Amino acid sequence: MKLGKLKRVPPKAVWFDEARAFTPWLADNLSTLGEALGLELELTGREAGVGTFSLDLLARDLSSGGTVVIENQFGPTNHDHLGKILTYASGFDAKAVIWVAETFRDEHRQALDWLNQHTDQETSFFGVLVELLQIDDSAPALNFKPVVFPNEWQKVRRKVADEQVSPRAESYRTFFQALIDELRQRHKFTNARVGQPQNWYSFASGVSGFTYGFSFALNNRVRVDLYIDHGDASRNEQIFNFLVQQRPEIEAAFGEPLEWEPLEDKRACRVAVYRPGSIDQAEELADIRAWAIARLLQMRKVMGPWIVRSQSVSVATGLVG
Numbered sequence: 001m002k003l004g005k006l007k008r009v010p011p012k013a014v015w016f017d018e019a020r021a022f023t024p025w026l027a028d029n030l031s032t033l034g035e036a037l038g039l040e041l042e043l044t045g046r047e048a049g050v051g052t053f054s055l056d057l058l059a060r061d062l063s064s065g066g067t068v069v070i071e072n073q074f075g076p077t078n079h080d081h082l083g084k085i086l087t088y089a090s091g092f093d094a095k096a097v098i099w100v101a102e103t104f105r106d107e108h109r110q111a112l113d114w115l116n117q118h119t120d121q122e123t124s125f126f127g128v129l130v131e132l133l134q135i136d137d138s139a140p141a142l143n144f145k146p147v148v149f150p151n152e153w154q155k156v157r158r159k160v161a162d163e164q165v166s167p168r169a170e171s172y173r174t175f176f177q178a179l180i181d182e183l184r185q186r187h188k189f190t191n192a193r194v195g196q197p198q199n200w201y202s203f204a205s206g207v208s209g210f211t212y213g214f215s216f217a218l219n220n221r222v223r224v225d226l227y228i229d230h231g232d233a234s235r236n237e238q239i240f241n242f243l244v245q246q247r248p249e250i251e252a253a254f255g256e257p258l259e260w261e262p263l264e265d266k267r268a269c270r271v272a273v274y275r276p277g278s279i280d281q282a283e284e285l286a287d288i289r290a291w292a293i294a295r296l297l298q299m300r301k302v303m304g305p306w307i308v309r310s311q312s313v314s315v316a317t318g319l320v321g
Contacts, residue, residue, distance in 0.1 A: 004135040011074055011102055011130055014140060018074040023056045036144035037126055038193030042204050050091035053084060062202040062211055063192040066095025073101040077108040098126045104147055112148040124150040169197035171279050176201050179289050207307050212299055214292045216279050222288055224295035225272035226303050233267045239310045240269035253302045
């Protein structure tokens with residue numbers, strides 16, 4: 001058998017410029033970076049300002065709700081960008097800092113490792129190589145290679161020890177760990193890897209302003225939903241009203257009635273399905289998890305095309321253009 005020759009291709013062979021080509025591409029393909037790091041990332045801003053500096057990409061980790069700053073750099077890392085990521089981390093009160101570069105100097109790897117060891121349990125620093133790999137004359141393949149990352153096990157243990165997480169919170173963590181593991185490994189639904197001690201989890205839809213979610217809701221019910229929040233109440237309402245107009249077709253495809261919730265006390269809107277359930281019902285949690293997975297998959301299948309269509313809803317008329 002003849003074997004091909006593997007070689008590296010400079011990023012500039014594909015993206016002529018980091019700021020004008022690579023960063024816009026990454027903004028549209030953020031899930032690729034999230035998959036490499038085990039994070040569920042949703043873009044929230046480009047060229048976000050901190051004083052006179054502008055961060056490449058601002059995102060949100062849907063599994064925790066924390067802010068994520070992303071700074072890109074072609075060529076070897078330098079002190080200028082190290083200073084910038086610290087400025088952005090403090091300016092946005094970031095929970096995760098991702099430095100993407102073509103090569104990492106040893107002193108900068110060491111600096112990020114030191115930050116992971118000495119910052120609080122809530123803050124994580126990642127160093128990620130951007131590689132393009134090619135076999136003979138094949139099309140280049142992108143590979144995000146983490147070279148610095150936090151020791152999540154240690155940070156989780158420190159958090160448990162320092163904050164004395166309650167048995168109930170630990171029950172949530174255990175439930176969601178099993179949920180996201182199955183969604184990631186069997187269904188490729190999420191990039192998330194670490195369960196959190198909270199009663200909800202959000203998942204990226206692939207379209208900014210829309211997330212899928214599962215939560216333990218009030219009145220001993222659990223919920224799977226499509227959450228709509230574009231940052232503007234009137235825009236959320238228009239998209240929600242457009243989807244309501246398709247309600248018969250959507251519910252027929254979904255296979256059961258849905259709850260259509262404008263959430264008048266909030267900026268966002270929600271389309272949801274419920275069933276009885278509580279984290280305290282240990283004997284029911286396996287059934288609840290199976291129900292959640294089935295409804296999340298069905299929600300994505302049914303609502304995904306309508307999410308895309310809703311992006312062309314006219315701001316003036318509420319009609320599809």
